[in-house]
Amino acid sequence: MPQVSFNVLFNKLLETAPSITTQKVYSLLEEAYTRRVNDLPASIKLAEEALGISKELDDKACMGKSLSHLSLFHMIIGDFDLSINMAKEAIEIFEEIDDEKGIADAKYTIAGALYKTDDYNLGLAYLIDCLTTYNKLEDHHNKARVEKSMGTIYEFFGDVESAIKAYKSAIESGKEANDLNLQSNAFNPLSGIYLNKGKIADAMDLIEQSIRFKKEKNDVRGLAFALYGRGKVFTITKEFEKAEADFLEAEKIHLEMGEKLGLAMCYHKRGALYIKMDRLQEAEEILVKALEYSNKHRIVLIKFKANLLLHEIAKKQGDFELALKYLQQYINEKESVINDRTAKVIESYDVINKMHRLEQDARIQKEKADLIEKKKLELDSFFYRISHDLKGPITSLMSLNYVAKLEVKDETAIRFIDDYEKQANRLNTILDGLLRLTKMSFNEDSKQEIDFEKIIYDCIASYKFLANYEKVEFKIDVDQSIKFEAEWALINTIFQNLIENGIKYARIEDNEPFIALTVKQQGDEIIIDSTDNGIGMDQETVDKIFTMFFRVNRKIEGTGLGLHILKRATERLNGNVQVNSKIGEGTTFRITLPK
Template identity: 45%
Template sequence: MEHNGAKIKTEEAKALLHEAFASRINNLQRSIALAQQVIAIGEQIESEELRALAKNQLALYQMIQGDYQKSLTNAEDALLFFNAHQNLKGIGDAKYSIAGVHYKTDNFHLGLIFLLDCLFIYRKISDHYNEARVLKSLGTIYEYLDDQENAIDSYLSSVAASKLAEDATLESNAYNPLSGIYLKRGLHDLALATIEKSISLKEQTQDVRGLAYALYGRGKVYIKLKRFDEALQDLNHCLKIQLEVGDRLGIAMAYNKLGMLMYELRQFSEARNLLLLAQQVADQYNIRIVRYKSLFNLHLVAKAEGKLEEALHYLEQYIHIKEAIIASHTHNTVKSYEAISKVKVLELEAEIQRSKTEIIEKKNAELDSFFYRVSHDLKGPISSLLGLNNLMKFEVKDEKVLKYIDMYQSQILRIDNIVLDLINLTRMNHAEVNQTKIDFDTLLHDCINTYQFLDNFKRISFKVDIEPNLEFYSEWAIVNTILQNLIENAIKYSMPDKEPIVHISIARNEKSLVIIVTDNGIGIDPKLQTKVFNMFFRANDRVEGTGLGLYILKRAVERLHGEVSFKSEVFQGTSFTVKLPFFSRQSIL
């Protein structure tokens, strides 16, 4: 009952996190409160995973709000847990918040490194939603690097990923900065059309916080177009939303832009007050980009008023900060492009590897098709040769000739076995998945009796251990192939001068079905052990075989997403271990 109670609380807590994430676009404080509530629930039921999930979300909301140190602490705590448990989604989400903290405080080199890690993770798990978020943030960093071309590419890639994720909010997020770049390039009509598309999407999705940034973007365009009344309306609306949701970066940006609008309108006293508010927020929350912009703008206001001493004071502060930023910017730019260069090399290598894999898969398919076609074409002539051989035995009485006929027949049978193995191999590769419950008692009995024709079969002692009440669902034909090849191998390679024993064990561990077939036969030379799974490889020429048995075994195990290994000692014997994923009946229905 206690376990069930914890499970119910966990599900309820995850629902709260879902609600918190949905609320972030119009009620950030509620999102923060819900995430903190889930952390408390996680502590109550002693669930580290729940705490980590909630801390990841809380870090995101705190990063948005501008509580950067708190965000960093929570994200790093969550990252420790998700790294330990190899949870890629959790790792990506934590690194996204950490990246946001870094680049929003102008440490965009570190921000870039974390974002590139995120991009790899989200692409690996095909998470288009988060891929779009990362690409938008990468565009922002490219803008910091004064690299407009790559910034535009990143924003447009973000739009494409957003459409794959079918998320209009994300799509509109990328349009905001795109509009800003078009504005810098003097493409005023395109800038206005782009930002109005963003505003339309924000209104449709009711993304209140995102709408504030879109209104800010349109306000910038209106200022450039000298449409000051419309600019004032948009920027005041933007500031009102940012104050309500508590987005400190947005608040600082809005104060600064309103201050410059008042400067354009020659309302210098109001401009100074707004710019001082922008500087105050920027100082308090280490938003350096707004801080130095507001200082430069205060210098412009004082200069316009004829307050030259005050203007010089602000200009000196601006230059001091700007010089530090330029030094940091140069260092970060070099480091950032080194990271980008490494990523591009890795992407190129990955693309080359994908191409190689596609070529290999295509060639393997062609080879399988060739094997299947040729094998079927050969079956008819081989059957005819065997039939003619049997007829000759009836007609010929000469012992010497009969000896040659038998040699001839043994070679035809060898070819026939190779053809049968090839047909079995290609059929296994292309057969439809058809899982059923495996009756190992019956299957093993039939597999063992299949080899009664082998010369040393009667000498062998079989020991069979099958775990009672074993319930395993898989492809019967493939499991049959695995057991047949293991058993045939153990029988064929027995020692002639000692009693052969073959021990077959089938049981389950926590995650897998484990099949172990052990013999006390001739073993495998250590020098040859790396080659035993190669096609047509035979470790011992004194034993008849096609050289395909262990190759087919390995392909069959891979077909079931399992693994095969062996240990062998010359003249002591060999033990093969096959592990297959354990599926319940419910998991395959």
């Protein structure tokens, strides 16, 4: 047998050592992933060990996979900020080494952290990216995970049919991967949908099957979610003691596993159960706990649900002020997450294939809107500069006119000077209007509490110089209990223009002219109504009155800017204005402002 030198053996050992150590990293990560279902602290410890070895080796692939696994485990236990940071670090590494699957795995974790807190829309975008990659790679295991998560988001948005399709697709992908855990993960929420549809037997069959699978695979964390699902069924069938036992057992597991979302869900459902059992004190205690816990960990889904149930309890206890507080919090929390734009996007499961095109269209529309807004600001800036620059010369001309009237005695000359004064005053009024209009785009006045009654009477007094003023009756009705904060100048502008138009267009000859101004609150809105019995308008005129420089009646003095300014001021306050008018009968303006 030939002799092999020590150096040759040593060099061969050096050549094989890295691959052996790399294999250890993969073994550690595989074990960590397997143990995530029943021992997350051990999973984290194993992944940290793998990361340490990877850094010693300076192996990019191993570092990326270790970080990706760690981010997943921290996402599961609710350390969302840490999870996202680790996932982003992993993505940078995977992009450097061109690991497409690694990028998708890390994005899946980010999506989980986002949709479990308060950003469903961005979470969905990440999931769609992941699904595209997993479909391409025919990775059924990860495809099942993504589809189940997408079902959760669809369900949250109220798109139940798309949620069912996503859950069923996740089950099929789980079967392709030959993984009972993946299948049963989708059984749990699907059972809940069947329960909401009144299919109680189907819901129970599915959740019992999930419990069997979880026990068979020793998925302790998944078992807690399955027990929670069965507790919901028992609540509906009024087997309250069984429901309570399931919720408490699920809570115990979630506490041991560090599963924050699952624990918050159990708190919420146990509160709902106690309301049904008329144990209101216990219900309030556990729901306040759910609310505090959800606030701490940014679990918006449970925050607004807990507020709704606390609202119900407060009503039952006769504390209507507290009930209103919880109801308002519920509305605010829900609206902060579910907005019209997102709800419209989530129309069907086919959105996955259309999303990129929709996003591209949205970008184009946004670019157009930005361009229009830029041009509008440029136009406002132009008006502002011109109006401001002309203001000085016009003031000088008006002053010269005043001096001329003092010096000139000739009647014909005085008549010409009067005509000149009228035109100078008209030009000055137009400039004032343009300056008010453009200041809305550039000024950010601080908000203050609005005294509607004072503003109205001050505006009325400021128009004593108008010809019809003395003949018009003003009817004022302001709800004194209204508390409203806004930019004073904008509210003042609205009433100035309403009152000025009502006086100018009053019918004096065959009428007892009036302007009725009312301010009231309806729900979360302030309603301002201005009704007069003036000359009125036809519908064609109504459609044009907010156009800049449009004048209803050329015989009546005006600049055609007043109503345009009124509309801009209303829009600046995020409100809207409606007009109803009939020729010879009068006009009503209704302005609605959100509180």
